[in-house]
Amino acid sequence: MNFSNQITLAQVLEWSGALVGLAGAFLLASNTRVSRYGWVGFLLANFLMLGFGILGGHWGLLTQQVGFMATSIIGIHRSGLLTECRLRNRR
Numbered sequence: 001m002n003f004s005n006q007i008t009l010a011q012v013l014e015w016s017g018a019l020v021g022l023a024g025a026f027l028l029a030s031n032t033r034v035s036r037y038g039w040v041g042f043l044l045a046n047f048l049m050l051g052f053g054i055l056g057g058h059w060g061l062l063t064q065q066v067g068f069m070a071t072s073i074i075g076i077h078r079s080g081l082l083t084e085c086r087l088r089n090r091r
Contacts, residue, residue, distance in 0.1 A: 017048030
C-alpha cells in the first residue's frame with residue numbers, strides 16, 4: 001500500500017468502484033421500489049473497476065468485470081429501466 005500523500009488514479013478507481021458496487025448491492029438487497037437502480041450502480045462500478053484493472057494490469061479482475069458487466073446489463077434490461085426511459089423520451 002502506498003502511504004504517501006498522493007492519491008493515484010488507480011486508487012480513486014479502485015475505491016470508487018468498491019463503494020459504488022456496495023451501494024448497488026445495498027439497493028438490490030433493500031427490496032424496495034428503488035432496488036432496481038442497484039443494477040445501474042453495479043454497471044458504474046464495473047466501468048470503474050475496468051479502469052482499475054487496465055491501469056494495473058489486473059487481467060483476471062478485468063475478465064471478471066467484463067462478465068459482471070454482462071450481468072449488470074441483463075439486470076437493467078429485466079428490471080424495466082430501459083423500457084421506462086424509452087417511454088419517457090417518447091412523450
